[in-house]
Structure formats: C-alpha cells, structure tokens
Amino acid sequence: MSSAATLRTGAVYSLLGAMAALIVPHTPRLPDWLMLTVLAFLLWQSLATALRWKPLSRWLLAGMSVAATAAVVISFGPVPDREGSVVLLVLMAGLKCLELRSVRDAHVATLLGHFLIVTHFLYSQTALLAAFLALILLWLVATGVAFQDRNRTLPPVRILRTAAVIAGSALPLAALLFLLFPRVQGPLFGDAATPGRATTGLGDAMSPGDIVDLGLSDEVAFRVDFDAVGVGAHEMYWRGPVLWDFDGRTWRAGRRANPPATVRAGRRETGYRVTLEPHGRRWMFALDVPAAAPAGAVLGADLLLRAQHPIRTRTRYVVRSLLDYRVGLEESEHVLRRALRLPPDANPRTVALGTLLRTRSGDGHGVLAEVLSMFRQQPFHYTLAPPALGRDSVDEFLFDTRRGFCEHYASAFAVIMRAAGVPARIVTGYQGGEYNNVGNYLVVRQSHAHAWVEVWLPDQGWRRVDPTAAVAPGRVETGSALPWRDQDASRARDTGGWPSWIDARQVLDHLTRSWNDWVLDYSAERQRGLLRYVGLSDAGWPRLAALLAAAVAPAVAALAALRLRHRPALRADRVDRAYARFCSKLERVGCARRPHEGPYDFARRIAMTRPALSVPVDQITLAYVGLRYAHAAPVSAAGLEALVRAFAPRRVLRQSGARY
Amino acid sequence: MNWLAKLPDALAHRLGRAPVPPSANARLTRERVYILPTAAGLLSALTVLLILLASINYGLGLGFALSFLLAGIGVVTLVLTYRNLAGLHVRACDAAPVFCGTPAAFIVDLHDGSGAARHALEVRARLQGAASLADPYVDVPAHAERQCLVRVDAPARGTLTLPALRVSTTFPLGLFRAWSDLDLAARCTVYPRPEPRPPPLASAPGLAPGIARTSGDDFAGLRDYVPGDAPAHIAWTALARGSGLVTRRFQAEPAGQIWLRWHSVSPQLETEQALMRLTRWILDLATEDRAFGLDVPGCLRAPGRGRAHVHACLCALACFGRRQ
Structure with a gap:
C-alpha cells in the first residue's frame, strides 16, 4: 500500500x-x-x-x-x-x-x-x-x-468544478428519489424521539409570582391553516391545560379527572388544521372548544385534547371547533365544589373582598360585573416585568402592587370568584396569533401564551372570562403578550411603503413552514397526497417503485447523454479553416490529403497528378505556409480566404479536359 | 477483497464476449468498456444504506435528503468514470529491440477523440510478472495525445509480443472502476543475452584467415560513403570542400574481413551459449566499428557495418532456430 x-x-x-x-x-x-x-x-x-x-x-x-x-x-x-x-x-x-x-x-x-x-x-x-x-x-x-487525481495535475479550481458538476448532476436524481422513494413510517428500532427538545411551552402548573420567560420567547408553538376565515381575534383562545387546585400561590391541574362535561353546540363552528411543534407533553391545542378529537387523540373532561404519547415530533391534526357553545350546564355538585375550594389561611384580604362582593351583588353575574369594572377602573397595570410577590401573592397583587400580566389577573380573578361562591377555574393556553399574509396561515408563538378564567353560572354553564382584557384590551386585540403600546409603536414604524421587518419575518416563517412540510416532514402520508395530486391514487410499494424507476431511468439516461456526448475540438482559427476548406475541395476531385502529408508534399503530389491545378494550389499552399509558419506572408488571412473561395478545382479540371 | 479483483475477469468470461482480434490500435467503444464498483464504492453504498435506515428510524428529513444525494452522486460517478474511459483511442508501437533479460519498453499512445479530458488512466500489462511502472497513471487532455511506457520482461530471445493491456480508471471518486482489456499488435525483438566474459574474438578457431589485429587507427584513404558508415568516420572536411560524402578508410579494413561463423563456436558450446557468445562478439565488433559477416545456419550476411547491419545480424541470432 x-x-x-x-x-x-x-x-x-x-x-x-x-x-x-x-x-x-x-x-x-x-x-x-x-x-x-x-x-x-x-x-x-x-x-x-x-x-x-x-x-x-x-x-x-x-x-x-x-x-x-x-x-x-x-x-x-x-x-x-x-x-x-x-x-x-x-x-x-x-x-x-x-x-x-x-x-x-x-x-x-x-x-x-x-x-x-x-x-x-x-x-x-x-x-x-x-x-x-x-x-x-x-x-x-x-x-x-x-x-x-493521481498525477496531481488538476488545479484546485478544476477540482472544485468537477465536484460541483458531480453534486449538481446528482441534485435532480436526489430530488426524484426524495419525492418518489417509498417512505416508511419510522421508527424501526428503539426510541426515535427527536432529541435536544426538552419540554417547552406551557406547563401544568402556574405560579403568578414567578418570573416569566415564556412570554418573551419568539419560538413557534404551532401554526394553523383555517378552512375559512371568520374567527375574530377575541375568539382565538387556544385551549390548553385547565388548572383547578390552588394552594395560595400555585395553580395546578391536579391528578383527579372530572367526569366528562356536556357540550351543547351552537350554530357557528370552524375547521382548521394545526401543525404543532414538539413540546414533550401530551396535550394538543385547539380553539375553544373542540367538537371532537382527531385521530390518535382523546377529548378529555376539561375539553382538552390529549395525544396518546408525549408529542416529541412535529404533529399535524385536523380539528373542528365550536364557536357558540354551552358547556357543563348539568355540572355535578362534586365538580362545582372542587371549583370553589380555596386554601383556608391564604390571601385573607381577597377572601374578604369576595365575601363582601357576594353579599353586595347577590348572584354570580353581579359579582362578575363588579370585579371586571374594578379591574377596569382602578389603577391596574399590564406589564411583563411585575414586582416579585410574597406568600399571599393574590393579596399583594390586588391591594399593593397592582402590576402584572395575564397570570396575575387570572389568578386573582379566580380567587375572588371562588371567595364569592362562584365556581371558577383557570384555563391556560394561547391567545391570538400572528397572521402570515405570505402563506395565509396563523402562527402562534410562545409569546402568545395566556391564561384566562372560566366561571360557572347556573344558566350559562362554564363561561369564559378574560380579566386581562379588562385591563389591557390591546393584549387580546393584537394577540401578543408584549405591552400593547410597544406593539402599536412598532406597527407605526411599519407603515412606510418599504417592506418592513415584519414582512421579512413573515416570508422567513413561511419558508420555514414550507421547509418543515416538504423537507423535514415529507412522510408516507404526504407522499400519497402528492401522488394523489398528480392523479395517482392509492400508490402502494410496487407502484411507487415502478414510478420511481420510470422517473429515474430517463433522468440517468439524460445525464449519460449529456456527459457522453461528443465534443468537437475548439474551432480552429480562420487560416486553418480556410486551408481545411481548400483540402476538402481537392478531396471532392479525388485528391485527398494523406494524414502524413505536409502542405508542400501535398502540393507537389497534386502538381504531378493534376498539373492543371498546380498554379492555384501552389499559390494557396505558399499563402497558407507563410501565414502559418513564416514571419512574413505573401497575403493576409483574408487574402487566403479569397484565394480558397475562388479556387474551383472541378471547373479547372473540366476546362483542361482532364478526367478525374 | 481478492474476489473483487478477480470479478472483472470472471464476468467477462461469463459474458462470453468474443475477444477482439489484435490490431495496432483500438478505440474503446462502449461495448469494450466494463465497469464495476470498487471496494470503496461498496463501502459507500453501505454507508448510504445506514444513513437511510437512521433517517427512517429517527424521521430525519434531511437524512433522507443526504442519503439520496449520496446515491445520486454514486450514479453520476458511474457515468463519469465510464466516460473517463469510453471513446479513448489506444495505439501501441513496436518497441526498440532489447537483450534477453532486460525489460522491453512499449510506448502506448492514448488519444482522446471525443473532446473530454481524461484523468488518472492506469495502463498495465495483464501478464503475470510484468513489471509495473513506478507511475502508471496518465492524464489525457481533450483532443490531445499522451504516451505511456509499458515495461514487459523479456525472458527469452526471439520476438516478444505486447501482452494484453488493461486500461482502467477510478476517477473521479474511486467508487467505480471502469476498464477495458486490449490486445494490441506490437512486437519487440529480443536479442540473445550477450555472454558476460567471452574469450577474445581472435582466439576463436575457424575465423576467416588473415585478420589483422591492428589498432585500426591507421588512415588508409577515402572511399564513397555507404549508408551505415559511422558518422565519426565521415570525412567532414571533404564534405565542406564540396566533394560529397566520403568515408575515411582505415588500414584494418581492407586487410581482411571478419566472418563470424556458427561452426566456429557451435561444436564446443550449446546452442544458447553459442548465440550468446556470437552476440557478444557482434557487439564488440560494432563498438570497434569493424565490418564483419555472419554465417549461421539459415542466415548468411555479407560483411558490413553500421547499425542496420548489426541489427540484422542480432535479429538473425534472436530468431535462430525459431520460425519467424
């Protein structure tokens, strides 16, 4: 070796x-x-x-x-x-x-x-x-x-060019294989979850006192394609885990499952398709409230969609949601008791407020209106950088700091309602989204994470109330956790005629989505869809293999034809071309130049065999040799061309009577 | 990977392709070029398969893309490797005569006629034991011609024919080897090996009488030039005076002619030994530029001198006892 x-x-x-x-x-x-x-x-x-x-x-x-x-x-x-x-x-x-x-x-x-x-x-x-x-x-x-390149004669540029030719010619073949190679749904062995993705996004607990980092993350949670337009921004509540149990500081989903709630559907509903990024938990987000579970998921008691396994790969599902609905009109006593439970010795001031409101307003509707108007009229501020809260977080927020974001408002609201004897629970999820005009779909980011409250009223069942909207209507209208004033400011910057950064971002997100759909998640299902689109329904393995062969064979043939074709030599210069024309004229009268013959030898042979031609042949030969090999030539290249053009051996021979 | 190296021959045998009759030159037409993956190519195929399996298992869209791109590169390489050889013109020339025991050097011309530059072509004689070259790779630019040397051992005197050649290439990526086997008609005369230490010429019995063992330096006049005269003996001064080509004569020359005769060496020696001795004497005489004649069974050459004469005599010895 x-x-x-x-x-x-x-x-x-x-x-x-x-x-x-x-x-x-x-x-x-x-x-x-x-x-x-x-x-x-x-x-x-x-x-x-x-x-x-x-x-x-x-x-x-x-x-x-x-x-x-x-x-x-x-x-x-x-x-x-x-x-x-x-x-x-x-x-x-x-x-x-x-x-x-x-x-x-x-x-x-x-x-x-x-x-x-x-x-x-x-x-x-x-x-x-x-x-x-x-x-x-x-x-x-x-x-x-x-x-x-064993002799090391190729310069680096040529090597790079060869590599580019190889890779470039391979691309069409690779594309065909990518589209048509029969796809198998993995995994074949072992646990094949996409690694490097810890659980992201919403959790199943919420502590309003803690620092929020979720709200600032631009990471995409999911993307939605609607079948039809008509869902208003105020209706875009993407339902996530429902939190029941409060220990004075933290809300938890709790382990106990409730009996299924009854749903009475209204007239309006909408269908859409969600592409959910992996988040490591089982829940799947849908608009309030999903009508039925898509394949591979179940609709839980809290009207939350749950997948069978934690979602570790990008998942696509089609859902229909009810926009008019009544939920849980016949809710059991047991469930309502759970929705009223408060820790006995926490947040005493809030509990007192709730009791007061109850006695003042009489029923749930009254309490609801009172509390919302309190949020609206008193100096509450919406901010993503609230001051830290202590043990009685709700008391401190409601009566002291009065600064917070959706989690604080939802938490405080639910505690007041429970104290006032109105069953309440917290729903976490996402609110709103960012419409991508380039690809006509909705992007929901982690920054759209939100928390709201559902209260139970005897005549309405569970009713959604968003206390944050009372404080910061912009939060709900623009659908972003960013303080709405900042959002407005950035909007104002974008109104110039130039493509704004938000457009660039939309284009980028659209590209990312196409990349996800067509490259990363091009699956057996998507392959079937593509083939159905070109008119090949129900393509099984044999059919797909035949199609692949039928597509790849001509591609390889074209490649081979392109690479194996004959390439003529670089065209000779005009002097050589003129001499070549001269030779071919002589060849037509039976005087082909032999491979070993130089111009002089050729001319000498012609002078002997066809004396009638000797004068023009000598003239042309001298001109050619002079132009080609000597410093001084008797004529110019154009002169040689003219001589060759005028050279008519057939006619000369006919006139001279020679037989050829 | 020994079986892999043998595969081409086995395959050609199985395909039963009729051997192409030897000719001086050959064009590597498409039906003469074979191609098979190399060991490296098979290893690459295994790699692509493993990447594909990993992609299926982990659902890696880009892994699929990579494995298909590598597969595409494989197919493109197949075409390019084949193209690197197909359409090449190969011509072999007769090699200069050699003495038995020294390798003959055949010049093989590779000429591109289809306008594609060819790289790292490997030319080897397929004969067992044929000496391989130190640097057997040739690059042929488009529409150009390049020579390479194929050395073949000459173990026996007589006529050596160029053994079958294999022109092969693995350019550009070494994943495939394209090859073509050529039987080119080219020959080389192999003279007998000169005897290392022969007895001096004069001592040989049966030499023609009257050899004058003079130094051969005594100038004895001029005569007309005959083709074959050594340039050193041409009277250049006479040529300059305009009297045409004349050769200086030395005294040794007319004194007598040397005849190398078979029966003068044969009885004491075996045939091969005798041929070796005659070869040595011919070389010695040629070095001294003396005229001599050769008389062996089947060949009688009148005394003469010069390279053509020496060659003719050595050829006669080379083919001694063999059908021409």
Missing part, C-alpha cells in the same frame, strides 16, 4: 479541515475533553503531514480505538444512546484522521464525515444548517476528487 507521502498534501489538509468543520459545531453539546482530544488529533495529523512525520503505528491506533470504545461504553452503557453514539462517531472520525496513509484511509474518513453530517440532523434541521452542511459535502466530494 502506498505510504503517507504519496497522499496529496493539499487534499489531506482539505479533508482535515472538512472534518474540523463537521466536529466543531458539536461543541456545545458534547463534553469538552472530547472536543479537545479530537481537535488535537486533527492538529497532530496536519503537523505530521506538513513536517513529514512517520505515521503512527497501527498497533497504537488500534489500542486508541479500543480505549475510545471502552470509554464510551463506560460513560454511556453497553448500548450507547444517541449522545453516546455521536461521541463514539466523533472519536472514530478523529482517530481515522490520524491514520491517513492511503487513498482508502482517506475514503473511510470521508464516509465517517458523511455520518457526522447526519449527527447534526439529530439536533437541528434548519435550512441554514442544511446549507452549511451541503457546502461541507461539496468540500468532501472535492477532496475525494483531489485524492483520485
């Missing part, structure tokens, strides 16, 4: 660089010692290449491989999980880079590089990352070409 010295040095550096570019982005995820070790390997090899050190012995490398495997097994167990596999792969790639002796070693290192590309997809699959890794792949291909 060839030694390290025979590997092209530049290609070795290029390979090491590509490997480094593949490994370094893993830095935040993988242990530091691993990064340092592997980068040290790469550095060693580049030094060894530059300084022509002797390659490390195979025994040493084998020992290091065994040690690395053992280290991974000890740290991650005998069957490493995903992170363990990535660590092992990174280590192996680094070790292989230490053993670059032959072209074959380089090839194996390149293949490990391909695996490293996949490890990145386990953590993120954004279009930006994909573009970066596509460049790295091109780089790896170019490196492979450089290793195969």
